[in-house]
Amino acid sequence: MPVGREGDRTERARAIIRRLARAYPDASIALDFSNPFELLVATMLSAQSTDTKVNEVTAILFSKYRRPEDFLAVPEDELKADIRPTGFFNQKTRALRAMSQKLLESFDGEVPGTIAELVTLPGVARKTANIVQANAYPQLARKDRDAGIAVDTHVGRLAVRLGLTDFGSKEAGKIERDLMDSIAKKDRLRAANLLIEHGRRVCIAKRPLCGHCVIEPLCPSSQRAGLADRYRLARG
Ligand code: SF4
Structure with missing residues (x-):
């Protein structure tokens, strides 16, 4: 029997991932990095910012700040100025310095690979931990029983529209548990990157392009099929 718009979530999720993987064979994280530490810093800077803006900033930042020690060696105001274009630079400066301090104190300056260790770092919650693990330590992610799925704004929205969760798009922790189920x-590992890619290109927040969507036959929010948008309904 073909997998439809309703019914077993596991079967629908498998079919959705399969179709998205065919549509976006090169889907990958949009942040630029060359090692786990750079990825961790870039991910922390990406809060309330865009990946493009973060990449602009880190293109210069990473030639000056290569190790945790470097974030502690400069005056706070200098670091603030260096990351200012990413927004929320006061909080991000504090978080980057505290994270660097903890890396030096507890992990010999290296970024750990398990979710349990990553979330001990100041400023690192499950979303950041999942992004770092999935993209910097994919081998570890396959073995880590705590490994999950990073739920950002795109993943949350798509999970709601696709009926892969019972929760609203703001409830990242609960959505992650539903997606893990x-x-x-x-x-x-690839699910988050595929959903993000589809959310950016087709399943746009305000105006999803349902007529151009490769997973339309699996979607209970398809406007092409005249169905209500579960994401908008949940937001009221
Ligand atoms: S059919 Fe529309 S609402 Fe559903 S996933 Fe595709 S673009 Fe998004």
Whole structure:
């Protein structure tokens, strides 16, 4: 029987990931980095910012700040000025310095690879931990029982529209648990990048392009099929 718009979430999630993987074979994280530490810093800077803006800033930042020690060696105001274009620079400066301090104190200056260790770093919650692990330590992610799926604004919105969660798009922790229940571990690494890619290109927040959507036959929010948008309904 073909997988439809309703019904078993695991089967629908598998079919959705399969179709998205065919549509976006090169889907990957949009942040530029060359090692786990750079990825961690870039991910922390990306809060309330765009990946493009973060990449502009880190293109210069990473030639000056290469190790945790470098974030502690400069005066706070200098670091603030260096990351200012990413917004919320006061909080981000504090978080970057505290994270660097903890890396030096507890992890010999290296970024750890397990979710349990990553979330001990100041300023690092599950979303950042999942992004760092999935993209910097994919081998570890396959073995880590705490490995999940980074739920950002795109992943949250798509999970709601696709009926892969019972919760609203702001409830990232609960959405992540629903996605972990329905997306097989082997697919989790690429699932977030695929959903983000689709959210940016087609399943846009304000005006989803349902007529151009490769997962339209699997979507209970398809406007092409005249269905209500679950994301808008949940937001009221
Ligand atoms: S059919 Fe429309 S609402 Fe559903 S995933 Fe595709 S673009 Fe988004």
